[in-house]
Amino acid sequence: MAWIFLIVGGLFETAFAFCLGKAKESNGNETVLWYGGFLICLVASMLxxxxxxxxxxxGTAYAVWTGIGAVGSVIMGIFFFNEPATFWRMFFLFTLVSSIVGLKYVSAG
Structure with a gap:
């Protein structure tokens, strides 16, 4: 069950990065709403x-949590914020994913 909490927490970390990106693109009251979403996702992720x-x-939990957030943020950036999907970005993204999976398999719990 702890791994499920960790994965969902990592997804909320990705969501708070997404909210920051959307807040940067918005203005007025919409910005406040995106920052509100950021705070909600941040609290959920930390809990x-x-x-x-x-x-x-x-050590394992934090590495996996931040890894999920990093991978998710890169993917969100590519699909929603027109960031480049170059060979080297994808190469290092896949090595990061491999490392996260490896940590899960060598960790007790």
């Missing part, structure tokens, strides 16, 4: 990370 670390090693 889920806290819950996951109650039974997973902190």
């Amino acid at each position: 889920l990370l806290i819950k996951a670390t109650q039974s997973l090693p902190i």
Whole structure:
């Protein structure tokens, strides 16, 4: 169950990065709403990370959580913010994913 909390927490981390990107593109009251979404996602992400670390090693949990957020943010950037999907970006993204999966398999919990 801790891994599920961690994965969902990482997805909320991706969501708060997305909200920051949308807030940057918006103006007026819409900006305030995106920042509100950012705060909600931030709190949810942190609470889920806290819950996951109650039974997973902190080093592994934090690395996986930030990795999910980093991978998710890059993918969001490509699909929603017209960031480039170059060979090297994709190469290093796949090595990051491989490392996250590897950490999961070598960790107790």
